[in-house]
Amino acid sequence: EAGVAQSPRYKIIEKRQSVAFWCNPISGHATLYWYQQILGQGPKLLIQFQNNGVVDDSQLPKDRFSAERLKGVDSTLKIQPAKLEDSAVYLCASSQIRQGNTIYFGEGSWLTVV
């Protein structure tokens, strides 16, 4: 079974530029998550989709971050304009509904804002 796919793996941009990350969840997983992990901290949920609807985006900085999951499969997370404090790993994850809440993560997209 293929895992959660993310791209690009690494990105370096200047502040105020924009960046987009892509995620393809495990086939059949209805729930998709974007987490942000800053160095030395645990992952923090940015947004959760169920199929193509948003379940929770309470911690998404909506003035600069946006995410979409068209057709209920893959998803894109965009940051515009980027700030220095956005330097982090952006982890996409997916899960089946009612599978004991086990969430499976991709390898992450590492963003450095300079």
Place this chain on the structure above:
Amino acid sequence: DQQVKQNSPSLSVQEGRISILNCDYTNSMFDYFLWYKKYPAEGPTFLISISSIKDKNEDGRFTVFLNKSAKHLSLHIVPSQPGDSAVYFCAATYFGNEKLTFGTGTRLTIIP
């Protein structure tokens, strides 16, 4: 407000001995707990979980213990192996939520 806490940022254990990683939580609604393992430059990998209806769950060398009254859980790895060197995250959620709240992680180093 840190609802899931891992108070030891790092831990070193001799190969072959037992590794014990600890996690505390404050939210009484949490009823499902997970441990994830993370190697550098990789995403977290699910390791083991436990429901609040149990106080112990075992999977090979890994055992998770849950003490609901103390709001504390621990992960035991025995015997510890060099490949166990990684960052371990404790996470918690509750029925109907599907959102994980993570601790800050403990870096485990197994000394050969």
